[in-house]
Amino acid sequence: MSSNTTDQRNWLERLSSKIPGYSGYVDRERRRDIDKIHREHLADRLRTLKSPLTDLMRELSNSGRLFEVGPVDAAIKKLDHLENRVRFASYGYAGFFDVVKIEQPQLDLIYKFDLALVEHVDNIETKLSELKTQAANAEGLKAGCADLVAEIDQVDHVFDERYKAINNFQEGQAPGQPLFS
Numbered sequence: 668m669s670s671n672t673t674d675q676r677n678w679l680e681r682l683s684s685k686i687p688g689y690s691g692y693v694d695r696e697r698r699r700d701i702d703k704i705h706r707e708h709l710a711d712r713l714r715t716l717k718s719p720l721t722d723l724m725r726e727l728s729n730s731g732r733l734f735e736v737g738p739v740d741a742a743i744k745k746l747d748h749l750e751n752r753v754r755f756a757s758y759g760y761a762g763f764f765d766v767v768k769i770e771q772p773q774l775d776l777i778y779k780f781d782l783a784l785v786e787h788v789d790n791i792e793t794k795l796s797e798l799k800t801q802a803a804n805a806e807g808l809k810a811g812c813a814d815l816v817a818e819i820d821q822v823d824h825v826f827d828e829r830y831k832a833i834n835n836f837q838e839g840q841a842p843g844q845p846l847f848s
Contacts, residue, residue, distance in 0.1 A: 705781060710754035712788050717746050719795055723802060735805050738812035745819045746791075753784075753826060780829035787822040794818050 724739045794815040801807035 706753050706756060709784055709788060710750050713746055713750035713753065713791075716788075716791055716795055717743055717750070719799070720746065723799070727802075727808075732805075735808050738809050738816075742812050742815050742819065745816055745823075749819055749823055749826075752823070756826075756830065777829065777832060780825060780832065783825045784822060784829070787818065787825055791815065791818050791822065 720739055720743045724736055724743070727733070727736050727739065794811070798808070798811035798815055801811035
C-alpha cells in the first residue's frame with residue numbers, strides 16, 4: 668500500500684472517530700464498492716464463458732451441423748443476458764446501503780448469496796467442459812446444452828433472491844431479523 672493511501676486511511680479513521688455517523692457512511696460506501704467489484708468479477712467470468720460456446724457454434728457450422736446450432740445459441744443468449752444483468756444491476760439496494768443499522772446476521776445471509784453465485788458460476792464452467800465432450804453427437808449436444816442452461820437459470824435465480832433480500836430490508840425491521848427464510 669502506498670504511503671499516500673495509508674495517509675488517507677489514517678485521516679479517514681481520525682475523521683470517523685470525531686464525527687458521529689461518519690464511519691457508517693464510509694462503511695456503506697465500502698459496501699457499495701465491494702458489491703460493484705464482486706458483480707464485475709462475476710460478469711467478467713460469465714463473459715469469458717461465452718467464448719468456448721461461440722467456438723463450438725463455429726465448429727458446428729463449419730462441419731455442416733447447422734441444425735444443432737440452436738441449443739448452443741440459446742445458451743449463449745442466456746449467458747449474455749445473465750452477464751449484463753449482473754454487471755449492470757441497479758443500485759436500488761437502498762435498504763442495504765442506507766443509514767439503517769445492518770446486523771451481522773443480515774450481512775452473513777447476503778454473503779451466503781454471494782458465495783452461492785460464485786459456486787454456481789463454477790458449476791457453469793464444469794457444465795461447459797462436459798458439453799465439449801458431449802458435443803460429438805446431436806443428442807449429447809442437446810442434453811449438455813440443457814444442463815448448461817439449467818445451471819445458468821440457477822445463477823439467475825440466486826441473483827434474483829439476492830436482489831430481493833437486499834431490497835426487502837426495511838428500516839422498520841428489528842436489527843438482526845433475517846431478510847428471508
